[in-house]
Amino acid sequence: MITLDELLERDRQREKDGFKRKIRIGRIVKPGSGGKEKIIIVPTTVEEKLVHDEIKLDQPPDEGEASGGTGDGEEGDVIGEQPVRPEEGDGEGEGEGDGEGPGEGEGGEHELEANAYELGKVLSQDFQLPNLKDKGKKRTLARYVYDLTDKNKGVGQVLDKKATLKQIVQTNIALGRIPDPSLIDPTKFLVSPQDLVYRILSREKDYESQALVFFLRDYSGSMGGKVTQTVVSQHVMLYSWLMYQYDKQVETRFVLHDTEAKEVSDFYKYYSYKVAGGTKVFSAFKLVNDIVEREALDRDYNIYVFHGTDGDDWDKEGTQTLAEIEKMMRYVARIGITIVEHSYVGAKQTEVEKYLKNSGILKKYQDHIKLDIMGEDVDDSRIIQGIKHLIS
Amino acid sequence: MELVSQHVKQIMEECKVRARDQGLTFDDETLEYIVTNRDMIELSPKVMIPTLYDYWVHDVRVLSGKGMYEAYPSNPYETVINTRPAISYYNDNNPDWLNVMIFYHVLGHIDFFQNNLFYKNTWDVDLTGQALADKRLIAQLRSEVGRRWVDYVIEFARGIDNLVGYQKELDRAFRDERKKRMSRSDFYFDVFLQKVKTVSHNDYLKEITRYNECLKNGEDFYDLVVSKYPEFDELYRKALHARSDEQLDVMEYIIEHSPFLRAEENKWMKSVIHIVRNTSLYFQPQIRTKIMNEGWASYWHEYLFMRDDRISGHETDYAKINAAVTSLPKVGLNPYALGMRLFQHIEEMDDRGCYSFDYFLLKDEVGKKKYDKGNDSGHDYIFKIRENMNDFTFINTFIDQEFLDRHKLFVSGKRLNQQRMTWEYYIKSRRAEDYREMIIDTLYHPPEIHVDLEKTKDGVLYLNHKFEEKPLKTDYIENTMVGIEFLWGGPVHLETSEPSASAPDTAYSNFWDPSTPAGGTPPPPPKIEWKRVRYVMENRKLHKREI
Structure with a gap:
């Protein structure tokens, strides 16, 4: 049986051959208990033919399609009604953008997931992000x-x-x-x-296919203004793309740090929290190492770590940080570090950049660690390029 | 997927005997397979033919079918495919007694496939075998010319596979059977003299006079014809077998005349188009007899199951499942339920002799209800219907007010209530005419599109869409025409009609609240003005021109 990825690959080929793409990604919403709906990703396509259409004129849709029925009642009697906007977890949503927009009463978290998904789709399709390497474990759509x-x-x-x-x-x-x-x-x-x-x-x-991604962000006092924005928007894109590409099969953990690191429960908190404090980069990496060890995660998961910082670190030599990274190398599939430089840094190197480069760790584990450095004023295409580099 | 056990097969053979006793006719050989839900999901995009050629759209459907199944598991009981021998699939979850009921249902389908005249062109075909041969050919082509290009040709051919000349093929089959071909004289006067020789008016009349005299004197008119035109008999023979271009459907026309397909390196595409066309033709009768076919099968499973003593003890189990399959929904259509009740209704009406002039003349309800001639002929009558009708004629002929009243049927409408922001469902009409029209609107009716032979010239393929007060779905025109252009190898024009609203008669009707509550007069429907337009596809670009 052909996989979704192969289908999408073929669909890209269509474009090169001069035909329009045909496959769209649709979602089926499965209502679950306790308001926890499950979204199943499926491909859809329409075989276009010359077919009859209803006569559509520009006027309000005051009347839906007529159908059959049976039962008592006089002509003109109302026999039932249905809300125009389906409630959450109600019925199926077929095709994208089909009755699935954030409705009333939905939490911020859900909204983000839906949007992230849309964004990820755009990223995958328009920017052709390369796929993460598969660790020999098969991915399936069924969870x-x-x-x-x-x-x-x-x-x-x-x-x-x-x-x-x-x-x-x-x-x-x-x-x-x-x-x-x-x-x-x-x-x-x-x-x-x-x-x-x-x-x-x-x-x-079904634990067949597991990838676990840690997002690490520096939220210390120095991270003010655009730097945070840039780091966050890169992580939003990464997160969105993972959501899309891996059909929500990727598990994500979020860690914020200043001089101390702490784990937060969801992406919303991850990108919105602000604090003013010092910076100890190693604390975040250490926390990740502790979590992985405590929960024995390296046995079942491909683990990815993405870290965003302004490059400032109290530990100027990076001894602790490098030690933690070294430790991480035993299990991690990829570490992607993003340094967003304040414009005042100029031609100088930031501390983190300096000690990473000097240590030779980037060369030693070049398949497993990538560093991306950009200025705080960069635009979206540079950020996306950065993602490409981090996961190349 | 495996064959049913000998035990089950034995039960089924017994069912066949009982079905035959009631008048159903079908071949002795049938094949039954046990399948899982997963098998069903994988088979359904291939219209249940396991040997159908591979195509990516099928894969897409399987993937989405699996997703759908995960969210909303379903448990289809059976499927039958119209082939020789007939093949049917049974869900591995079915208990034995259920399989008895299902087998009667399946026998109903097989009887319908093998007796309804609209299936005539499928009667001698081993579809699974044919499909397998096609599948191998397509696989071979894929390895020779590349998967991509074979897939494109399949896609483009499928884009026009609803424009096949199903009725023409059927007509041809019946004509051949009754030997109702063009007579020699018809050919001589209508075709040969006028189109081949293009004789003058005067000469034409002379020949007619001579023909009449020969007839009077008992002379052989053709002696002189053959000596004058030695080629005449040969041309006549050819004309009997050849199909003129007017008879070709769009797919055939492209196969015959496309300059692009004529090139040596593109000849393989013709085979692909043929396969797609034949597959489409094969399923045409099934799409056009859905209500009848399901109704007929449901009618017989109910009839035969209730009389089968082998299943006693499962009456309530049966009642539950039967109700789920054949109940009339409060709102919506169920072809099983509708077809079955209509067959039962017809049988009863004919038993009482209601399809008669006397009954037609009756005006009072009581008299109509009491009318009973005791003909008892309904059983034979429904067999005739299953042989000679399709969904359109079935619905159009037999849905009458008695049927609607008996089952309390109505046309339901749906309208927006703006205050409550809800869709309201209401009873729109209880008139048989409206109900009939509503059902007929749901029936399969592809647009009638033909090649315009006069305007097809200078490398342009000119398609003409016959006006039936129905527009084409404009979103699909571009990609479909890209495909036709590819297969044709030149520009393609499509003439069709598009509606637009003209100003309503009275200005104030604009102020009608669209959510007019029940009882209020609905606003007069806006008048529709139809415009003839022409779509031009050239170099994969679509333009629209008004005519």
Whole structure:
């Protein structure tokens, strides 16, 4: 079976051959419990032919399409109504931009995800960002598998006979109906409906394809103004692109640091938090190392780390930072460091740039670490170029 | 995907005997496969033919089908494909008793495929075998000329595969059968003298006089003709077999006349277009008999299942599933439900002798209800209908007020309520005419587009869209015409009609609230003015000109 990536690759080829692209990315929204909807990415296409159309004239859509029906009532009776704007998690959204705009009552986080997705799509299509390297693990579109593994008492799909028998024996022991274990008479057993143990369908997370991306950002006092904006917009684009390219299969963690590092729960907080403090770059890398070690993440994940800073560091030699990076090299797939220089830096090198270059670490692990340096006044195309470099 | 077990097959063979007893006719051989939901998802883009050629659009559909299944799992029970032997698929989740019901349903489909006259051109075809041969040819072409270009040709051919001359092919098949071909004299006077020899008016009349005299005197008129024009018989023979350009559909015309396809290195494209055209032709009858086909199958599964003693104990299970399949929705259309009820209605009406002049003359409701001639002929009558009709004639002939009243059917409308920002569904009409029209509007009706032979010249392919008060979907015109231009190898023109609103008769009708509540007079529909326009595709650029 052909994959989505191959299909999109072929679709790009169409453009070179002088035909318009045909594949669009659509989403199906699966309403979930607790308001947690799940979005499934699917390709869609229309086979265009010469077909009849309805007569559309420029007037308000006061009347929808007529259909059939059955039941009681007089002509003209209203038999039901439906909100014009579907509520969140309602029905399917097919094709992009189809009834999926941020509606009322949605949280900021969700809105960002939707927008990020759109942005990522544009980035992938227009700027041709190269794909992240696959660590030999197959990506699939399905994120969950269903299996008959969960057990449930009373009702379910398949009766688990062994478990049921155990349960019955337990119950009867509790009821004192088995006085002599060597002389059991099953015909005397009392069986309660709750003793029946069934296997039921359960949703299992499919861990086939995992990439984990850490976003690290310096939010110290020196990061004022445009520098933060630039770092944030690069990370927004990176994040958006990952969301799109990996169909939300990429897990993301967010770390902010000044002299100390802390993890925040979502991208919204990651890009909006501000603080004034000193700068210790190593703290962020150390936190990442700690998290990875504590949760044994390197076993199951391809790990990517992206760090954005203005290049200022109290640790001028970078000894601690370099030590942490060195440590990280054991598991990480790619570290991408972005230094956005304040305009006053001029031709000088920032501390971080200096110690990174001097240490020779960039050369030693050139496949695993990339450094991108830009000024604070750069435009979007430079930022995108930076992303290309970081993940090249 | 595997064949059903011997046990199930045995149950099914028993079903065949019972179905035959009721008058259904079909071939002895059938093939049944057990499939999973996943198989179904992968098969459906290939219109359930496992051997259909590979094409990326199918892959796209499979991927989105899988996504859809993940979000909204569904469990289709069966599918039948019209081939020899007929193949049907059964979901591996189906219990035995359900398969009995489904098998009756399937037999209904097979009977319909093999007896309805609109399927005539599919009767002798082993579709899966044919498709396999086509698939191999396309795979071979892909390796010879490259996957990309084969895919483009498939795409462009599929872009016009709804313009195939299905009715013409059918007509030809029936004519050949009844030997109703052009007679020798028709050819001589209508074609030979006028178009080949272009004789003068005077000579033409002389020949007619001579023909009549020969007829009177019992002489052979053609003696002189053949001695005068030795080529006449040969031309007549050719004319009987050849199809004139007027009879070609757009795809055939391109295959025959495209200067681009004539080039040696492009000849392979003709095979691809042929394959796409034949596949499309094959499915035309199925699209045009959906309501009848599903109705007929549902009618018979209900009829036969209820009389089958082997399934006793599963009556309630059956009732649940049957209701889900054949209930009339509160709003919307269900071809299974509609077709089945209409067949039942027709049978009952004919049993009472209602399709008669006497009944037609009756004016009072009570008299109509009580009318019963006791003909008991409905059973035979519906068999005739399944043989001779398609969805259009079926709906147009048999949906009557009695049918609507009996099942409380209505045309539902949908309108915007601006205060509440909701769509309101309301009962728009309970008249049979309106209901009929509403259904007919949903039927498959591709635009009638033909090659204009007079205007097709100087390398330009000129297509003419017949005016039926329906515009073309303008969004699709450009890409479709890019494809036609590619296959034709030169500019393509398309003449069609487009609507625009003219000023309403009275100015104040603008002030009508679009959400006029029930009971109010709706605003008069704006008058539509039709304009003839011509789309010109040249060098992959589309221009529109008014005519």
